[in-house]
Amino acid sequence: MSKIDPFNTYDKTALSGLENIAHREAVNHPSHYNSGNIEVIDAIEDWKLDFNAGNVVKYVARHQHKANPIEDLKKARWYLDRLIERIEDGSK
Secondary structure (H helix, E strand, C coil): CCCCCCCCCCCHHHCCHHHHHHHHHHHHCCHHHCCCCCCHHHHHHHCCCCHHHHHHHHHHHHHHHCCCHHHHHHHHHHHHHHHHHHHHCCCC
16 A cells, blocks of 8 residues: 655655656645745744744644644644643743
């Protein structure tokens, strides 16, 4: 059974020409990453957000482009709750 390998662990020589380009684009710049003028990762890095805050922004920004938007919003809420707990506990 063949599986998609997002971590590029297979032999790249198996892909050639346009297939290789299409694969790199699917890994580095999937369509749900590029729905506006900037990629979410660029905003997260520019704003110097930590891991939890960055994930909140990422999941909220991309949820409407996913097959299951509620799942991404729940992920955002999980990271937001964790961020709030850390701040309340004084460990941020």
